[in-house]
Amino acid sequence: MKIKTITVAILIVLLTSCKTSNPITYFQDIDQTVSGQLMEENVNYEAKICPDDQLSISVSSIDPNAIAIFNLPLSSYQTPSETNVVTTPVLQTYLVDSEGNINFPVLGKIKVIGKTRREVSAILEEQITAYAKSPLVIVKILNFKVSILGEVNSPGTKVFSGERISILDAISSAGDLTLYGERNNILLIRDINGRKEYQRLNLTSSTLFSSPYYYLQQNDVIYVEPNKARKGNARYSQSAQFNISVASTIVSAISVIASLAIALLVK
Known part of the structure; x- marks a missing residue:
């Protein structure tokens, strides 16, 4: 009986020791969470505006004439003395300079670095109120891009039209790992006011969803x-190539x- 018990114990140890880890499957612990409880707690995805960002800014109001000077409509000059103003809305872009400012019509330089789109909209609406009643300002970041390198099927710089971009969206755009x-052990590198920060992320754990780095910022790597x-x-291939090269040289x-x-013997 004792021998039988020892045998069973040995078999259990062998079976458990033969269990291999799974390095490929995403979110391996997700079954341990309650269904529907996968929350993105306190995760802020709003992008912060950085130098060299391109912003589109449109202003509207109940009085279109009052806000016309802020939208810079496209003008075509038919004759030296005549100007034909096209009423079709034109997408205006503003480049954030190295000091974090944009040069906005009438208002002049506006500090936008480190602010979100909503914060910039609120600043502009407050200042434009002096010129127009109940203005509405819409700000968009046009050059939201992320670079993806390494072991993905389609590495490169990916451009997105929105801002609510997660690391899973970026990896999906690169054709997955x-x-x-x-x-x-995914490495995320982020530029914050000229200073590089990095964070390691684990795609095999569902804790990724609550990470403050789950949502990306523009220019993330x-x-x-x-x-x-x-x-x-890779090491084997390099060694094999070297050995083949040496062997080829020796044979030659x-x-x-x-x-x-x-030739000497023939002579």
């Missing part, structure tokens, strides 16, 4: 590190020597 991508298998293959040298020897 390759089988060699290290899913539990995502790097997917290769796993041990890929690194091993032997061939030349053999040719010279045969």
Whole structure:
């Protein structure tokens, strides 16, 4: 009986020790959470405006004539003395300079760096109120882009039209990770007022959804590190190429020597 108990214990140990880790599946612990309880708690996705951002700003009001000077409508000059103002709305873009300002019509320089779209809209609406009644200002970031490098199927810089962009959206736009991508150690690099910060993210855990880095900022860089298998293959390939090169050189040298020897013997 004792021997039978020991045998069963040994089998259990062997079976549990044979269990391999799963480095590929995303959100492996998601079944441990209550269904419907996967919350993005306190995660702010609003992008902060940075230098070199391109903003589109449109102003509307109950009095269109009062806000016309803020929208810079397209004008075409038919004759030197005649101006034809096109009434079709034109998308106006404003480049944020290195000091974080935009040069807005009538109002002059406006500090926008580090602010969200809503904050900039509120600042402009408050100042435009002196010229127009109940103005509505809509601000959009036109160059929201993210760079994705490493073990993804389509690396490169991805441009998005919206701002609520998560790391999963970015990875999806890059065609997902390759089988060699290290899913539990994704590197995110972020520029904050000229200072680089980095964070490691784990795609195999559902805690990703509550991370303050789950939603991306414009100009974020995502790097997917290769796993041990890929690194091993790379080292093997380099070593194999070197060995082949050396062998080829030796064979060529032997061939030349053999040719010279045969030529001398013939003489």
